Every structure is written in C-alpha cells, then in structure tokens.
Amino acid sequence: MKKKPTSEARxxxxxLITGASGGIGRxxxxxxxxxxxxxxxVDRHPFGPGFPSNGLFIQANVGIPDSICxxxxxxxxxxxxxxxxxxxxxxxxxxxxxxTSVQEWxxxxxxxxxxxxxxxxxSYPLLxxxxxxxxxxxxxxxxxxxxxxxxxxxxxxxxxxxxxxxxAIEFAPDNVRVNALLPGAVDTxxxxxxxxxxxxxxxxxxxxxxxxACKTVSGKVGEPSEIAHAIYFLADSTQxxxxxxxxxxxxxxxxxxxxxx
Numbered sequence: 455m456k457k458k459p460t461s462e463a464r465x466x467x468x469x470l471i472t473g474a475s476g477g478i479g480r481x482x483x484x485x486x487x488x489x490x491x492x493x494x495x496v497d498r499h500p501f502g503p504g505f506p507s508n509g510l511f512i513q514a515n516v517g518i519p520d521s522i523c524x525x526x527x528x529x530x531x532x533x534x535x536x537x538x539x540x541x542x543x544x545x546x547x548x549x550x551x552x553x554t555s556v557q558e559w560x561x562x563x564x565x566x567x568x569x570x571x572x573x574x575x576x577s578y579p580l581l582x583x584x585x586x587x588x589x590x591x592x593x594x595x596x597x598x599x600x601x602x603x604x605x606x607x608x609x610x611x612x613x614x615x616x617x618x619x620x621x622a623i624e625f626a627p628d629n630v631r632v633n634a635l636l637p638g639a640v641d642t643x644x645x646x647x648x649x650x651x652x653x654x655x656x657x658x659x660x661x662x663x664x665x666x667a668c669k670t671v672s673g674k675v676g677e678p679s680e681i682a683h684a685i686y687f688l689a690d691s692t693q694x695x696x697x698x699x700x701x702x703x704x705x706x707x708x709x710x711x712x713x714x715x
Contacts, residue, residue, distance in 0.1 A: 468492045468535050469689065470577065472516055472569060473543035475499045478592070478640060481678035482540060483509075485686055494532065496525055497543070516543050516569035517561065526576045536580040538689040541570035541614075542592040544607075546644055551605040559606045566610035567617070574621055578630060586629025588689045591618045593634040595705045611636075615701055622699030631698040633688045638705025640676040671707025680704065 469486050473479040474495030483505065486493050493509040495501060496516060505511045510532045514521045529536075545565045547558045570591050581587035596608040597615045615634050622632040684704045687693050703709060 466490055466492050467537040468533050469538040469540060470494045470529060470536060471540040471542060472496045475501045478678045478681050479542050481682035482542065482685055485682040489686065494529055517565035522569065522572045535584055536577055537584060537587045539573060539577045539589045540685060541573060543569060546604065546607045548603050550603050554606055562606040562610050567613045570614055570617060578625060581630045582628040589621065589632040590685050590688045591634045593636045595636050595638045595703060595709050597636060599709050619699045626698060633697055634701045635685055635688060636701050636703045637681045638676060638708045640678060640681055671711055674706060676706055
C-alpha cells in the first residue's frame with residue numbers, strides 16, 4: 455500500500471478565505487501566504503495590489519446565493535485541494551432592533567450566517583478527500599455578550615457559533631475540524647463605523663477608540679494581525695489537531711470582567 459504523504463511532503467496547503475479585503479481578512483491573507491499557503495480570497499470589494507501572486511482573488515458577493523455556486527466553480531477550477539476554509543465575511547447594521555427592517559435583518563443573516571453554511575457544504579467533500587482539514591467560522595464576542603443597537607449582528611454571530619458545533623459533530627468522522635473564533639474589539643473599518651452608535655463617549659473616532667480600549671482588561675483595542683494568528687492556530691493541524699466544536703475568544707479580556715465591577 456502506498457504510504458500517505460506527510461504534511462511536509464504534500465504540496466503547499468490551500469486556504470479559502472471570505473471577507474478577504476476587510477481589516478481582519480487582509481491580515482489573514484498576509485499571514486497564511488507568509489506561512490507558505492496558497493490563498494484563495496473572496497470579497498465583494500476589490501483587494502487592490504498585494505494579493506499573493508500564486509493565489510486567486512474572486513470579487514463576488516457571498517450574500518447572494520447564486521454567487522456562491524459561481525465562486526465555487528472558480529475555486530474548483532483553480533485547485534483540487536483544500537486544507538482550510540475561513541468564513542470571515544460579515545456586515546453589521548448598527549441601529550435599535552425596533553428600527554431594524556426585515557430587509558436589513560435578512561441582509562445581515564444572508565451575509566454573516568448563510569454563506570458559512572453554503573461554503574462549508576461545498577468545501578466539505580474537498581476537505582474530506584484531502585484527508586481532513588479545518589473550517590474556522592469567525593463569530594464574535596457579541597455571540598456571548600453583546601450591547602445595544604447590534605441585535606441582528608449578535609444573532610447572526612450566535613447562530614454561527616451553534617452552526618460550528620453542529621458541523622463539528624457531523625464532519626469529525628472525516629477529520630474535518632470546525633471551530634469558531636470570537637474576536638472582541640479589533641481596529642478595523644467595521645469597528646470604526648460602529649463607533650457612531652453612541653455607546654462610547656468622545657467627539658472623535660480616536661477618542662472613542664481610546665475609551666473603548668479602557669473597557670478591556672488589557673487596556674487596548676486588538677490589531678487584525680493578532681486575530682489572524684489565532685485563526686492560523688485553528689487552521690494548522692500541527693497546532694490544534696485535538697480541537698473541534700470549540701470557541702476561541704480573543705478579546706483582550708473584555709468578557710472576563712463582571713459588568714457590575
């Protein structure tokens with residue numbers, strides 16, 4: 455019987471990353487490429503210069519179901535191997551629940567939750583045929599502790615956490631691990647846009663960021679590269695082979711302190 459090649463003997467590992475043009479997405483792309491992975495990135499916005507030359511960038515909206523099939527056709531034409539799927543794409547509606555329209559609610563669910571289901575479903579056979587792999591769903595601390603005016607976002611991220619556990623159970627027999635990463639406050643365009651909700655004092659974005667940093671145990675707002683390294687840990691089977699169905703919170707300690715303290 456032919457011996458199965460080791461991870462060292464195999465070709466470069468391949469990762470599919472959604473939301474690749476965003477703050478965290480760009481950091482994920484850069485780190486995986488630095489580690490020698492071939493990266494396939496997907497985003498509704500152009501990536502611009504700097505995407506890895508040996509990879510593939512697909513400009514498409516994962517919030518449109520028909521786009522998922524078109525994305526997958528390009529992925530399948532590009533590679534017959536997949537080692538990791540990072541479901542990172544997300545949108546946020548910052549307004550009170552009673553002011554949130556059905557269209558806005560559906561848009562959040564259609565971008566934050568449904569694509570993870572569809573892309574995981576499509577990726578699973580390729581991950582399985584490769585001898586296993588990893589799916590990392592980027593949830594949020596809002597799945598476990600939230601604030602006002604982000605109800606739709608929090609619900610979508612909570613659903614992603616439940617989906618992670620369900621997929622982990624179903625995919626485990628084929629060595630496909632599924633975990634969720636829950637970032638806290640990370641300095642990204644999405645975070646800065648959300649600072650207008652009025653939950654923090656300060657007349658400028660910088661003052662609001664500083665006020666937000668004071669609310670974390672670590673006294674700082676996270677950087678996208680810090681989240682990328684945590685995601686890489688979950689993707690790399692040499693580091694996290696005994697982890698599946700779990701949530702990894704990376705929030706500077708924000709959720710460990712009592713709100714009454």
